[in-house]
Amino acid sequence: MDVPAHLAALTGTPVARLRTLGRSHAWTLYHADLADSHRVFVKAFDHEGADELPDLDGILTAEAAGLRWLAAAHPSLVPPVLAADTRMLVLPWLPPQSATATSADQLGRDLATLHAATPDSFGAPWDGYIATLPLSNAAGPGEWGPWYAEHRLAPYLPAAAPELGRDGVRLLDRVIDRITDLAGPPEPPARLHGDLWSGNVLWTADRALLIDPAAHGGHRETDLAMLALFGAPHLDRILSAYQEIAPLNSGWRQRIPLHQLHPLLVHVVLFGGSYRGMLLSAAASALAG
Structure with missing residues (x-):
């Protein structure tokens, strides 16, 4: 999968910069700067052969459904889902801080x-x-x-x-x-x-x-x-x-x-x-x- 192109199509905004954060399980994590100045977190099934893994199709849509379901009860407790499909999940970029x-x-x-x-x-x-x-x-x-x-x-x-x-x-x-x-x-x-x-x-x-x-x-x-x-x-x-x-x-x-x-x-x-x-x-x- 072409991650910048897929992200641009999903969000409707060109990608200005994409930085890889690492792999976790079957997906790769990214930090992206969009052309409209928004910064986003991206989880993507982009490894070779991912398109031939139908058993994984529901993972990101289930995660998006869960976030929206939790937000319906407490919207300030989860990040909003900006975009999602079977191969990509996009959330706002939120710089982590230390717990207090x-x-x-x-x-x-x-x-x-x-x-x-x-x-x-x-x-x-x-x-x-x-x-x-x-x-x-x-x-x-x-x-x-x-x-x-x-x-x-x-x-x-x-x-x-x-x-x-x-x-x-x-x-x-x-x-x-x-x-x-x-x-x-x-x-x-x-x-x-x-x-x-x-x-x-x-x-x-x-x-x-x-x-x-x-x-x-x-x-x-x-x-x-x-x-x-x-x-x-x-x-x-x-x-x-x-x-x-x-x-x-x-x-x-x-x-x-x-x-x-x-x-x-x-x-x-x-x-x-x-x-x-x-x-x-x-x-x-x-x-x-």
Whole structure:
């Protein structure tokens, strides 16, 4: 794909300058200056052979749909989608800044507001992805636990099994079998980012913005557990500010490992056995509850 030409066609503006920021998964990231003086961030499937990969066609459109869905509930929490198709996503260029205590407090309040925008069911009205893996967003009208087991845990076990071994798979199967008991008090679906590790929080001069979502209706503890998985700056302040707006149910800290099982399974599938120990430790902690 000719990235400058595709970007110009998508935005309706010629490209004055294009700078490569690096590769991530199957796409390349760019910083572009447009001829109308706007600066944009671009994610593009531009590697050789990308046009022959129909299985990836939905990734960027799903990301755009997720950003717009989150913006419908909290427009100042995500960057606006400037343009998108199956091969390119264009967002405003937002220079990153260091996290501050003030912006962390604001993020906690913003997440509480976002989660309170209750969708009709668990899941989402589009086919989801997390990184390059398909993510089932099939609607679920019942409680969260069985939906999580069916759509976030079970689908990834077969691909992870060679790394987990028989005992590891059995441990995850025990979690799935006990999911109703482990899931905690019933809660309505919350509007989630869905992949909220610290790298998907863009700290700007004014506030934190959420990028690269796997958005869906889920359990609000999932976003908070994901922030804790690889560490987020000022996490205690984020959680404290969140609780001031929307107190969490008792036992939420004990359920953190349960919510971390899905992203850890995804990491085992994508990156191999280096995440096996973390996954099995989280599974054991979830069962210990």
